[in-house]
Amino acid sequence: MMLSRHQQHKLQVRRSAARSDPEKFVEDQWSTIENAITAIFAEETSQLRFEPTFRAAYNLVFNGKGDDLYSRSTALIEKRVALLSSSVAAVSDDEFLDTLLEAWQRFHRAMLTIQDVLQYMETNYVPEVGRQSIRDAGARLFAVAVLDEQHNRTRAKRLALAQVTQDRVDGSGNAENVYALCELLATSDDQRYVELVEKPLIVEAAEHFERVSKTMLANGTCPSYCEAAERLLSEERQRVRRFALARSTEDIEREVVSVLVAKPAKDLIRMPSSGAVDLFDREDLSSLRALHHLLSRDAASLDVLREVLVAHVKALGAAAAETASPSASEPEPYVVAVLALRRKCTRVLNGVAPSDDVLAHGLHKAFEAFLSACAPACECVASFVDRLMRRGAEATCDLVFADDRSAEASTSDASVATQQGGKYGVDALLDNIIEIFRYIADKDLFATLYRQHLARRLLSGSAEDSSGDSELELQFASRLKLECGFQYTAKIDAMFSDRRVSIDMNQEFTRVLARSRQPFAFSVHVLTTGVWPISAKNPCVLPAPMQAACGGFEDFYHQMHSGRKLTWVTSLGSAEVRTRFRARTHDLFLTTHQAVVLLRFAARDDAVSFGTLATETGLEESELKRTLFALSCGKHRVLIKQAASKKIDTSDSFTFNQDFTAKSARVRIGTVAATRERDTEAQRTRATVEGDRRPQIEAAIVRSMKAHRAMDHAQLVAEVTQQLADRFLPSPAEIKQRIESLIERDFLSRSDTDRRVYQYET
Numbered sequence: 107m108m109l110s111r112h113q114q115h116k117l118q119v120r121r122s123a124a125r126s127d128p129e130k131f132v133e134d135q136w137s138t139i140e141n142a143i144t145a146i147f148a149e150e151t152s153q154l155r156f157e158p159t160f161r162a163a164y165n166l167v168f169n170g171k172g173d174d175l176y177s178r179s180t181a182l183i184e185k186r187v188a189l190l191s192s193s194v195a196a197v198s199d200d201e202f203l204d205t206l207l208e209a210w211q212r213f214h215r216a217m218l219t220i221q222d223v224l225q226y227m228e229t230n231y232v233p234e235v236g237r238q239s240i241r242d243a244g245a246r247l248f249a250v251a252v253l254d255e256q257h258n259r260t261r262a263k264r265l266a267l268a269q270v271t272q273d274r275v276d277g278s279g280n281a282e283n284v285y286a287l288c289e290l291l292a293t294s295d296d297q298r299y300v301e302l303v304e305k306p307l308i309v310e311a312a313e314h315f316e317r318v319s320k321t322m323l324a325n326g327t328c329p330s331y332c333e334a335a336e337r338l339l340s341e342e343r344q345r346v347r348r349f350a351l352a353r354s355t356e357d358i359e360r361e362v363v364s365v366l367v368a369k370p371a372k373d374l375i376r377m378p379s380s381g382a383v384d385l386f387d388r389e390d391l392s393s394l395r396a397l398h399h400l401l402s403r404d405a406a407s408l409d410v411l412r413e414v415l416v417a418h419v420k421a422l423g424a425a426a427a428e429t430a431s432p433s434a435s436e437p438e439p440y441v442v443a444v445l446a447l448r449r450k451c452t453r454v455l456n457g458v459a460p461s462d463d464v465l466a467h468g469l470h471k472a473f474e475a476f477l478s479a480c481a482p483a484c485e486c487v488a489s490f491v492d493r494l495m496r497r498g499a500e501a502t503c504d505l506v507f508a509d510d511r512s513a514e515a516s517t518s519d520a521s522v523a524t525q526q527g528g529k530y531g532v533d534a535l536l537d538n539i540i541e542i543f544r545y546i547a548d549k550d551l552f553a554t555l556y557r558q559h560l561a562r563r564l565l566s567g568s569a570e571d572s573s574g575d576s577e578l579e580l581q582f583a584s585r586l587k588l589e590c591g592f593q594y595t596a597k598i599d600a601m602f603s604d605r606r607v608s609i610d611m612n613q614e615f616t617r618v619l620a621r622s623r624q625p626f627a628f629s630v631h632v633l634t635t636g637v638w639p640i641s642a643k644n645p646c647v648l649p650a651p652m653q654a655a656c657g658g659f660e661d662f663y664h665q666m667h668s669g670r671k672l673t674w675v676t677s678l679g680s681a682e683v684r685t686r687f688r689a690r691t692h693d694l695f696l697t698t699h700q701a702v703v704l705l706r707f708a709a710r711d712d713a714v715s716f717g718t719l720a721t722e723t724g725l726e727e728s729e730l731k732r733t734l735f736a737l738s739c740g741k742h743r744v745l746i747k748q749a750a751s752k753k754i755d756t757s758d759s760f761t762f763n764q765d766f767t768a769k770s771a772r773v774r775i776g777t778v779a780a781t782r783e784r785d786t787e788a789q790r791t792r793a794t795v796e797g798d799r800r801p802q803i804e805a806a807i808v809r810s811m812k813a814h815r816a817m818d819h820a821q822l823v824a825e826v827t828q829q830l831a832d833r834f835l836p837s838p839a840e841i842k843q844r845i846e847s848l849i850e851r852d853f854l855s856r857s858d859t860d861r862r863v864y865q866y867e868t
Contacts, residue, residue, distance in 0.1 A: 135166050180247065190248070308358060315366050478835075485555060495559075587599075682694070742775055
């Protein structure tokens with residue numbers, strides 16, 4: 107596009123004054139800005155025109171005088187803050203904070219206006235050269251001149267701290283002044299905030315709350331201390347927010363927790379009459395929960411609480427063993443005490459800290475520890491289960507839950523106590539027993555003992571009905587299977603299976619007997635060898651009718667199962683013999699051996715010697731003595747011993763007691779508990795279990811060595827123990843013996859370079 111000569115003349119630009127006289131240009135522009143800044147500080151801006159000031163700043167920056175403008179502006183601001191510092195320093199302490207904060211607020215408002223006036227410098231020059239904004243520079247100059255002045259600094263720190271302290275004491279501290287001071291410090295430098303507020307405040311907080319803590323410990327109880335400490339911590343958090351101390355929240359709370367929680371934790375936990383142990387014993391769940399919540403703020407303190415509770419539970423378990431004198435013959439006192447302690451721990455754990463897995467694990471280990479320390483604990487639990495099955499669920503529930511029901515006698519829970527799913531019913535009882543079973547280390551020993559008791563229970567009833575297979579038996583066996591797996595209860599399940607097979611077989615055999623017109627009923631339990639914990643002894647010599655019945659059953663059985671061998675175990679049988687005495691006829695319930703001995707008197711009126719009975723019955727001397735003692739020296743004496751003593755001797759003679767009588771027509775002749783033989787049987791059972799453990803330990807060793815090829819002794823012992831922990835806990839000495847045995851048999855060898863390292867031999 108072409109322009110006319112006239113238009114070209116009108117577009118000509120005049121030379122800038124900065125080019126003709128640069129110094130005068132700068133002074134003129136600065137004079138405008140200086141007057142504006144002075145008026146702004148004096149708060150005389152009503153007549154101030156901002157457009158010329160803005161244009162002056164623009165001209166200086168545009169013409170490369172940004173450095174000059176920035177330096178002169180900060181110098182003018184510095185003079186202003188020097189005057190403010192003097193005026194603030196001159197006031198009294200009562201007016202100091204108000205004066206300081208008012209000066210800062212006025213200065214801050216002025217700096218915002220100055221920043222607007224110098225906006226072109228702020229947006230173009232300052233970012234380009236990387237300097238502070240004029241507002242931040244002013245805040246820094248104010249802090250240096252006013253807050254770094256020694257007298258002002260000392261008073262600001264002292265007076266701000268006094269306001270916070272006063273607020274802690276009676277809540278009358280001036281939060282607004284402290285809030286504003288913190289905001290002032292936050293805009294200047296973090297280090298000033300730390301030095302003037304944070305450090306002194308933390309020190310003062312520690313001193314204040316330490317005094318409060320000592321007073322509360324000396325004059326209060328554990329629950330009252332926890333309540334007061336929670337209130338103080340809450341108030342301190344609110345105070346931090348009100349006084350604009352948010353950046354110090356963690357540091358202040360950490361110090362307060364250290365003083366109120368960590369330092370007095372041990373004294374608080376062990377406080378006489380109201381400490382953690384007393385709260386546990388009283389089951390004061392709300393107070394114990396408050397203590398746990400308070401100590402949860404400090405991990406070390408919470409660990410102390412856990413250790414105290416776990417140690418106390420161990421002590422209670424040990425005390426139960428001393429008080430109840432646990433034994434297999436009288437297991438109820440000890441087992442009931444352990445079950446009650448377990449329920450108490452469950453209530454405490456659920457009511458105080460249901461999510462505290464560390465405490466739950468500690469309590470678990472406590473039960474394992476004191477049950478392991480009590481040698482007969484496993485036998486006691488097994489015997490207790492046996493009595494439960496014999497006595498019945500309702501009677502055992504009454505025994506186990508008696509204290510719990512008494513505590514809740516006024517509630518509706520007691521009315522459903524004996525129901526299957528009730529709070530104190532069968533399910534709860536079985537669950538309690540399984541919980542204690544979990545803590546038993548020798549689970550293989552328990553399984554052996556349980557099978558021995560189960561065998562006696564199943565064989566004590568008639569083989570023609572399933573009364574022995576009670577619902578309670580099956581429920582407990584099912585729980586054992588869920589707890590330990592199918593393999594653990596394989597033999598138990600096989601025992602129940604044999605029981606059911608025997609029932610079906612005896613029903614068929616009964617029909618056969620009916621056709622043969624046998625004069626008495628006869629039933630047989632057929633047991634699988636290796637499943638039942640029974641040692642086959644030499645059977646006694648049965649009377650001819652019994653022998654005929656046994657022969658008939660053998661013929662019947664071999665027709666159904668050819669190639670199988672039957673071995674008669676007469677020591678576990680029972681009989682019902684109708685006996686005619688002078689006064690009346692009684693039905694006597696006897697063991698098979700008692701029946702065999704009694705039938706030897708059927709056609710005799712004279713005395714029969716011990717030696718004759720031994721020859722005719724084929725019973726061992728100890729068994730015959732027990733049998734004769736039950737018949738002649740027990741509660742129901744159907745035989746008369748010639749010698750007037752309660753000890754059976756081989757020289758004794760016996761006669762049938764024709765004058766025997768009893769109130770009931772049906773009389774059960776008891777058996778004699780052979781204490782020495784029972785102890786021998788317990789020792790034999792333990793020896794059998796220990797013998798069964800050896801191949802299991804060796805198998806675990808071989809598995810580990812086969813996987814690793816080479817392992818040191820400690821590592822191998824740890825891995826083997828872990829593998830077998832679900833069945834039993836082998837001792838390091840047992841593992842070492844099995845290792846030596848494997849070395850002798852060339853399964854393992856020792857390393858040539860390190861004798862503690864074993865190598866697997868392929």
